[in-house]
Amino acid sequence: MRHTVLTTAALITCALVNTAHADPKTPGTHTGYSTVELLNKGIPNDLNMVSVADLKKELAGKPPMAVGFDIDDTSLFSSPVFYRGKQEFSPNGYSYLKNQKFWDKANCGWDKFSMPKHIAEQLIAMHQKRGDDIYFITGRTGSKCNFTTKYLQKTFHIKNMHDVMFAGSSHDVYTKTPYIKKHDIKIYYGDADGDIISARQAGAEGIRVMRAANSSYKPVPKNGIYGERVLKNSQY
Known part of the structure; x- marks a missing residue:
């Protein structure tokens, strides 16, 4: 995913314009609900929710596999x-x-200010216990350093760490x-619409992290806008 820091006025405008839309390259197939809507109104019956415990049970007895984040x-x-990047550079x-x-600042040191998400800690621990191979694929622009790889390895206690893959972004x-x-x-676990579609195009299941x-x-x-499974309590 790529970040954009918006003013309050811009946020309101974006919310009004984009509430019913998915990734512009791939129209949504379901209603979908933003994290804000779920926090305010609760979980609707038509959202396909799944927990880490559900996934653990579902994968029990299956051989180790590769999973991505x-x-x-x-x-x-x-x-x-x-x-910080916006304030300093534009x-x-x-x-x-x-x-x-x-990007060099972000990838080569500033990630020390990034907080691990609790849902990622749970998922990675579950997959490592199964013996699954873990990969990180990001839409960031890459840099000539491996700080983020080391930071993720240390933060999530990953035993067999692969270098982060910087896929970049495209319209x-x-x-x-x-x-x-x-x-x-x-x-493949991801928060963005593109994460879900990327996984499906590659023959994998894309599971939404809120x-x-x-x-x-x-x-x-909009979580669930493609009918994908959405992880419970994954907003933090």
């Missing part, structure tokens, strides 16, 4: 990194997201799909 708003709450706009200097294609397919990933309501990346996506 998005980073921002899935594995880490990294809004502090993107907020306080009046969002050009910092195209600035390699920002035309789902950049994570080739990586998911290459590593034969069976389940983006925190206070994330800097707006608008908050």
Whole structure:
């Protein structure tokens, strides 16, 4: 996922314009509900919710497999990194997201200000106990350092750590799909619409992690808008 820090007025505008829309490349098939809506109104009956315990039971007895994780708003709450980047590199706009200097700061040290999400801790612990291979695939622009790889390994106590894969982003294609397919990933966890579609294009299941309501990346996506399974209590 990619971050955008918006003003209050812009947030309201985005909420009004985007509440019924999924990723522009792939129309939604279901109603979908943002994390904000779920916190305010509760979980509707038509949302396909699943817990870590459910997944553990479902996978019991199955051989080890490869699973993948998005980073921002899935594995880490990294809004502090993107907020700092905007203030330092483009306080009046969002050009910092195209600035390699920002990405080098984010990938090579600033992630120490990113907080691990509790749901990621639970999922990774469950998958490691099963012997599954864990990969991280992000839509960030890459840098010539491995700080984020080391930070994720230490934070989540990963035994067999692979280097983070920086897929970058595109308005035309789902950049994570080739990586998911290459590593034969069976389940990919992500908060963005593109994570769900990327997984499906690669023949994997995309499971939605709810983006925190206070994330800097707006608008908050509609969980379940593609009929995908959504992780319970995954907003933090």
